[in-house]
Amino acid sequence: MRTPYDAIIIGGGHNGLTCAAYLARAGRRVLVLERRECVGGAAVSEQVFPGFTFSVFSYVVSLLRPEIIRDLDLPRHGLHILPLESTLTPLPNGDYLAQWDDHDQNRHELARHSLRDAEAYDEFGRLMHQMSRAVKPLLGLIPPDPASLNPRDWFELARLGSHLRGLGATRFHALHKLLTMSSADYLDEWFETEALKATKSASGIIGTLAGPRSPGTAYVLLHHYMGEIDGVFRAWGFAKGGNGSVSGAIAGAARSFGAEIRTGAAVAHVLLDRGRAAGVVLEGGEEIRAKRVVSGADPRRTFLELVGADHLPAEFAQALERFRFRGASGKVNLALGELPSFTCLPGNGPHLRGAISISPSVDYLERAFDEAKYGEFSTRPYLDIVIPSAIDPGMAPPGKHVMSIFVQYAPYHLNGGWTDARREAFGDAVIDTLAQYAPNLKSAILHRQVITPADIERTVGLTEGSIFQGELTLQQMFWLRPVPGWAKYRTPIRRLYQCGAGTHPGGGVMGASGRNAALAMLQDGA
Amino acid sequence: MLKTTPFHGRTAPLCASHAWRRWAGYVVASSYELTHEREYHAIRSAAALFDISPLHKYRVRGRDAARLLDRVVTRDVARAALGQVLYTPWCDAAGKVLDDGTVARLDETSFRMTAAEPGLRWLQDNALGLAVAIEDVSESTAALALQGPASRAILQQLTDTDLADLKYFRITAARLREFWVTISRTGYTGDLGYEIWVEARHAEAVWDALATGGAPYGITPAGMLALDVARIEAGLMLIDVDYVPARKALLEAQTSSPFELDLAWTVNLAKEQFVGKRALVREAQRAPQWQFVGLEIDWDALERLYAEAGLAPQLPGVAWRTSTPAYADGKQVGYATSGCWSPLLKKYIALAHLRSPWAAPGTLLELEVTIEHRRRRAAARVVKKPFFNPERKRA
Numbered sequence: 037m038r039t040p041y042d043a044i045i046i047g048g049g050h051n052g053l054t055c056a057a058y059l060a061r062a063g064r065r066v067l068v069l070e071r072r073e074c075v076g077g078a079a080v081s082e083q084v085f086p087g088f089t090f091s092v093f094s095y096v097v098s099l100l101r102p103e104i105i106r107d108l109d110l111p112r113h114g115l116h117i118l119p120l121e122s123t124l125t126p127l128p129n130g131d132y133l134a135q136w137d138d139h140d141q142n143r144h145e146l147a148r149h150s151l152r153d154a155e156a157y158d159e160f161g162r163l164m165h166q167m168s169r170a171v172k173p174l175l176g177l178i179p180p181d182p183a184s185l186n187p188r189d190w191f192e193l194a195r196l197g198s199h200l201r202g203l204g205a206t207r208f209h210a211l212h213k214l215l216t217m218s219s220a221d222y223l224d225e226w227f228e229t230e231a232l233k234a235t236k237s238a239s240g241i242i243g244t245l246a247g248p249r250s251p252g253t254a255y256v257l258l259h260h261y262m263g264e265i266d267g268v269f270r271a272w273g274f275a276k277g278g279n280g281s282v283s284g285a286i287a288g289a290a291r292s293f294g295a296e297i298r299t300g301a302a303v304a305h306v307l308l309d310r311g312r313a314a315g316v317v318l319e320g321g322e323e324i325r326a327k328r329v330v331s332g333a334d335p336r337r338t339f340l341e342l343v344g345a346d347h348l349p350a351e352f353a354q355a356l357e358r359f360r361f362r363g364a365s366g367k368v369n370l371a372l373g374e375l376p377s378f379t380c381l382p383g384n385g386p387h388l389r390g391a392i393s394i395s396p397s398v399d400y401l402e403r404a405f406d407e408a409k410y411g412e413f414s415t416r417p418y419l420d421i422v423i424p425s426a427i428d429p430g431m432a433p434p435g436k437h438v439m440s441i442f443v444q445y446a447p448y449h450l451n452g453g454w455t456d457a458r459r460e461a462f463g464d465a466v467i468d469t470l471a472q473y474a475p476n477l478k479s480a481i482l483h484r485q486v487i488t489p490a491d492i493e494r495t496v497g498l499t500e501g502s503i504f505q506g507e508l509t510l511q512q513m514f515w516l517r518p519v520p521g522w523a524k525y526r527t528p529i530r531r532l533y534q535c536g537a538g539t540h541p542g543g544g545v546m547g548a549s550g551r552n553a554a555l556a557m558l559q560d561g562a
Numbered sequence: 563m564l565k566t567t568p569f570h571g572r573t574a575p576l577c578a579s580h581a582w583r584r585w586a587g588y589v590v591a592s593s594y595e596l597t598h599e600r601e602y603h604a605i606r607s608a609a610a611l612f613d614i615s616p617l618h619k620y621r622v623r624g625r626d627a628a629r630l631l632d633r634v635v636t637r638d639v640a641r642a643a644l645g646q647v648l649y650t651p652w653c654d655a656a657g658k659v660l661d662d663g664t665v666a667r668l669d670e671t672s673f674r675m676t677a678a679e680p681g682l683r684w685l686q687d688n689a690l691g692l693a694v695a696i697e698d699v700s701e702s703t704a705a706l707a708l709q710g711p712a713s714r715a716i717l718q719q720l721t722d723t724d725l726a727d728l729k730y731f732r733i734t735a736a737r738l739r740e741f742w743v744t745i746s747r748t749g750y751t752g753d754l755g756y757e758i759w760v761e762a763r764h765a766e767a768v769w770d771a772l773a774t775g776g777a778p779y780g781i782t783p784a785g786m787l788a789l790d791v792a793r794i795e796a797g798l799m800l801i802d803v804d805y806v807p808a809r810k811a812l813l814e815a816q817t818s819s820p821f822e823l824d825l826a827w828t829v830n831l832a833k834e835q836f837v838g839k840r841a842l843v844r845e846a847q848r849a850p851q852w853q854f855v856g857l858e859i860d861w862d863a864l865e866r867l868y869a870e871a872g873l874a875p876q877l878p879g880v881a882w883r884t885s886t887p888a889y890a891d892g893k894q895v896g897y898a899t900s901g902c903w904s905p906l907l908k909k910y911i912a913l914a915h916l917r918s919p920w921a922a923p924g925t926l927l928e929l930e931v932t933i934e935h936r937r938r939r940a941a942a943r944v945v946k947k948p949f950f951n952p953e954r955k956r957a
Binding site for chain 1: 564810
């Protein structure tokens with residue numbers, strides 16, 4: 037029988053598409069199968085309410101690897117990243133803390149709160165820049181296994197070792213701290229302004245069921261610092277048209293290289309032939325064969341649902357059971373009749389074109405976590421808000437706006453489980469929280485969409501609603517992601533690969549997993 | 563938003579050019595007139611008035627004030643006389659320059675420090691365990707520089723303090739009309755000149771007094787473009803232009819020790835302890851790798867290169883700040899960091915970092931020049947700094 041495809045990619049998320057694009061670019065015949073009617077996975081733009089387009093799930097761009105943008109020539113396929121210039125943290129006392137792009141403006145603003153912090157900020161930024169440079173080579177690397185005896189691993193590890201030694205003592209020590217400390221403790225060494233520490237530490241808890249005082253969160257802080265646009269570290273942006281246009285551009289690139297993309301095509305299980313992956317069976321029963329199969333779904337869904345534990349080595353299946361997802365975040369998407377007006381900075385202004393962070397203090401964030409720790413959503417949650425229509429007016433009808441609210445914490449394992457009533461109560465807590473800072477919010481709301489981790493799991497298939505396809509904590513990073521010994525995109529099933537964020541280097545609209553997986557497959561002679 | 567200085571109410575209406583630039587988060591005039599030329603000549607022939615308020619200023623007071631400053635800067639502060647002003651760099655633990663500025667001893671236990679970069683945190687961090695109060699007075703203290711041969715006469719008619727007694731790099735309290743100010747005989751032009759430090763609330767009144775009193779002497783408000791030419795003539799380096807402060811360096815190679823910046827004279831290795839001393843003691847034992855020198859570009863060579871392109875020499879009336887390669891024996895041996903045509907000396911001059919073997923005065927080099935889109939090399943010679951050093955500066 038003819039095997040028409042060199043590879044089938046399960047899931048048209050941005051990583052699956054990236055993997056497909058790289059394989060197609062290398063001349064392989066590839067087919068992407070996406071369960072939903074639109075590609076993108078968690079990077080989609082949808083007109084949830086007529087005229088109002090939302091980046092329904094992921095909502096900013098920064099970690100997307102520059103080499104992917106270059107290799108796939110994404111701007112030609114419609115990628116346009118608009119700048120996100122500031123971060124505003126409104127405070128309960130009516131004041132605010134803003135972080136601006138412009139160095140002088142930022143310094144003046146920080147100096148209003150603390151002269152020391154204004155000075156420390158630059159130094160901190162430079163150190164994080166250097167740390168990012170130190171860690172960055174790891175992102176594009178198929179992670180070597182320190183426990184392996186393979187000379188290739190040893191060669192890679194030696195290279196890594198000499199890279200780390202090249203950092204110099206001071207930076208190496210800083211890296212050690214980043215890998216071991218909590219983000220709050222780490223930031224305490226640098227700053228004294230509560231709102232600044234809290235807002236920065238929030239980067240360390242995103243997507244993770246951990247508080248700013250949980251050890252290990254400092255690394256996630258660094259992970260977010262690695263955002264890079266045009267070579268500028270720590271530059272966050274907003275994709276014109278929403279994050280769906282990132283996926284759209286990658287899909288466009290993949291198609292231009294000859295990849296086939298089928299939507300509305302849900303994979304029921306991976307087809308095995310004498311223990312090797314040989315294709316997939318769709319939910320309708322259609323069987324499609326390919327020389328190799330690569331799954332963009334998360335590790336648990338891939339192996340325990342699409343392959344089945346009975347085909348796996350027991351220890352591998354057990355490791356997957358232990359792999360932690362624990363979705364902790366939700367989204368509230370609002371269609372607004374007018375812009376929110378913040379008590380601290382009333383009316384329209386440049387602050388509405390940046391991120392708005394409800395993170396007045398480390399205690400506030402930690403308390404929000406406390407509730408989640410015991411199975412409740414936060415009644416006063418951490419919010420990371422953007423108003424895409426203020427940056428890209430096409431997202432909403434003229435004069436109207438869309439607001440994206442990323443919310444933490446909304447634990448997947450909610451006491452009593454997520455119900456429609458709990459979802460709405462969660463949405464109310466978010467609106468009540470924000471309305472304290474922007475009193476016109478409630479009257480401005482035309483429509484609202486509330487998304488819980490359970491909704492994320494149901495809609496885009498991310499296990500437990502984990503936005504990173506598994507927590508980005510150190511015990512499941514690098515050569516441990518997702519399973520020790522199987523961190524190189526290859527799996528115990530021959531000719532089955534993984535390309536999702538559940539592999540190194542992990543989540544964010546980064547594309548690195550998809551690219552690395554394609555490279556690993558090509559190395560294997562795909 | 564950018565800040566305006568306490569003199570902005572006066573400087574803004576004078577700024578016919580609308581040419582403003584940023585300095586430490588403030589807006590200041592690049593030039594007031596449409597070109598900076600007359601402003602430059604005022605520095606050398608009459609008196610120029612600069613708004614230098616954006617400088618960072620710190621008051622350091624207390625029993626251990628001198629000890630703190632001695633820990634931080636490379637010069638010997640304990641031995642500074644009352645009313646003395648020290649120009650000094652300060653370094654990190656690796657002996658690399660963080661910043662340069664002045665330390666003025668106002669009395670036994672009270673100092674004012676000026677800095678180009680914010681330095682409060684560095685001072686505080688080094689003050690652990692010392693009885694000292696550090697106050698950032700950058701905003702509350704306004705500052706003017708009155709520079710040029712007529713500066714003394716202009717100031718003298720406004721104060722009873724005898725300025726003939728105020729020596730070079732000394733400071734005194736004085737009443738200027740009805741306002742208490744401090745006057746230091748310092749500046750960034752290498753000329754006779756003074757800097758006047760005044761509480762921000764009296765800034766405009768002091769400006770007015772100087773403007774009125776200086777009018778018969780040709781006092782001219784001057785901007786940063788004129789100052790830039792004057793400071794190059796004076797051989798004075800500029801942070802971020804002529805050197806990268808260690809805190810901003812992304813590579814170790816971008817940093818400089820005081821020895822590499824021709825500031826050996828400011829490093830007192832006999833002091834008991836200061837930040838960077840250990841590294842600097844080691845460095846002092848071997849010759850520095852780099853030196854910071856003056857360059858004079860040869861007129862005839864330049865004229866010849868331009869003539870080959872069918873042009874008369876085009877001279878940089880506005881100082882340039884682009885790193886420019888310097889060559890010897892066909893290979894690059896350094897780079898110039900700022901340069902200009904000196905209207906006074908009638909010479910094309912530059913400040914350059916050179917590898918030590920090629921840094922001795924008289925050494926012949928070539929400096930890259932771009933003529934009609936083509937890179938050429940013009941003969942240049944290492945010369946002693948400063949290029950311009952009038953007797954009146956110290957007299």
